[in-house]
Amino acid sequence: MFTEQFLRKGLKTRLFGTKIYTFNSVDSTNNCAKAVAECDAPEGTLVVTEQQTAGRGRLGRPWIAEPNRNLMFSLLLRPDVTPEKLNLLPLYVAVAVSEAIEKVTGLNVECKWPNDILYNGRKIAGILIEGSVKKNAVDYVVVGVGINVNQEKFTGDLAAKATSLKLECQKEFDRAMILQEVLGSLEDKYRTVSSSGFESVVPQWLSHTTMVNRQISVSQQGNIISGVVKGLSPNGGLILETNGTQQTVLAGDVSVLQV
Numbered sequence: 001m002f003t004e005q006f007l008r009k010g011l012k013t014r015l016f017g018t019k020i021y022t023f024n025s026v027d028s029t030n031n032c033a034k035a036v037a038e039c040d041a042p043e044g045t046l047v048v049t050e051q052q053t054a055g056r057g058r059l060g061r062p063w064i065a066e067p068n069r070n071l072m073f074s075l076l077l078r079p080d081v082t083p084e085k086l087n088l089l090p091l092y093v094a095v096a097v098s099e100a101i102e103k104v105t106g107l108n109v110e111c112k113w114p115n116d117i118l119y120n121g122r123k124i125a126g127i128l129i130e131g132s133v134k135k136n137a138v139d140y141v142v143v144g145v146g147i148n149v150n151q152e153k154f155t156g157d158l159a160a161k162a163t164s165l166k167l168e169c170q171k172e173f174d175r176a177m178i179l180q181e182v183l184g185s186l187e188d189k190y191r192t193v194s195s196s197g198f199e200s201v202v203p204q205w206l207s208h209t210t211m212v213n214r215q216i217s218v219s220q221q222g223n224i225i226s227g228v229v230k231g232l233s234p235n236g237g238l239i240l241e242t243n244g245t246q247q248t249v250l251a252g253d254v255s256v257l258q259v
């Protein structure tokens with residue numbers, strides 16, 4: 001089981017993990033991080049659990065992960081960005097988490113807009129960002145990350161769509177070490193993008209994806225938009241070209257049609 005003391009040993013960050021809450025089981029680390037954020041918890045507060053009873057994914061989906069074998073955590077940020085820039089946060093997190101996974105495993109993972117991390121087309125990690133805006137300013141952002149680490153079996157729908165570090169590398173990983181690497185990567189990148197502007201993550205994200213020039217479709221509450229990916233807007237939207245006309249999509253569920 002994760003303990004604060006155990007996680008602190010080997011943690012190379014200065015800001016992320018200043019306060020650490022560990023649980024055996026909790027409904028959702030994002031819920032917990034939002035609750036402490038509302039009570040003025042400092043930036044860098046970390047919530048980690050071995051199990052979630054109501055883990056949440058994007059678009060109201062559940063996040064299902066075997067207890068004691070994966071990583072499920074949330075990090076509280078209070079970034080100095082305008083609400084219009086919040087769409088860049090998932091991209092920053094996706095790049096930082098991808099780089100940490102690559103460093104630890106040697107796998108060449110890939111970012112799928114807006115915030116999935118895939119290996120060979122299967123999801124290896126997911127990110128759920130939830131922000132609070134007060135008086136037209138960002139009060140806090142909760143960065144929820146789920147990484148499939150040592151899980152060996154995925155059932156139902158997930159059997160064809162998900163994978164884990166262990167399944168891809170044929171070895172068991174030390175979850176605390178991975179969490180420490182991920183937090184280090186998130187903190188390093190947070191410092192650089194906070195000083196150079198969150199837009200600076202756009203070219204970094206593009207270098208971690210193969211979506212550009214692919215035909216995709218985006219589902220937005222029953223409405224489907226299809227087109228070819230041309231890049232990202234400075235605010236992190238997906239630029240799609242359909243019949244010679246470009247549009248920027250800010251949210252939705254993407255299916256890649258042409259591989």
Ligand code: BTN
Nearest residue numbers: 028055056057058126127144146
């Ligand atoms: C997605 O891929 O749809 C996002 C998944 C995010 C899952 C993580 S696990 C830790 C944190 N707590 C939650 O309830 N969700 C995120």
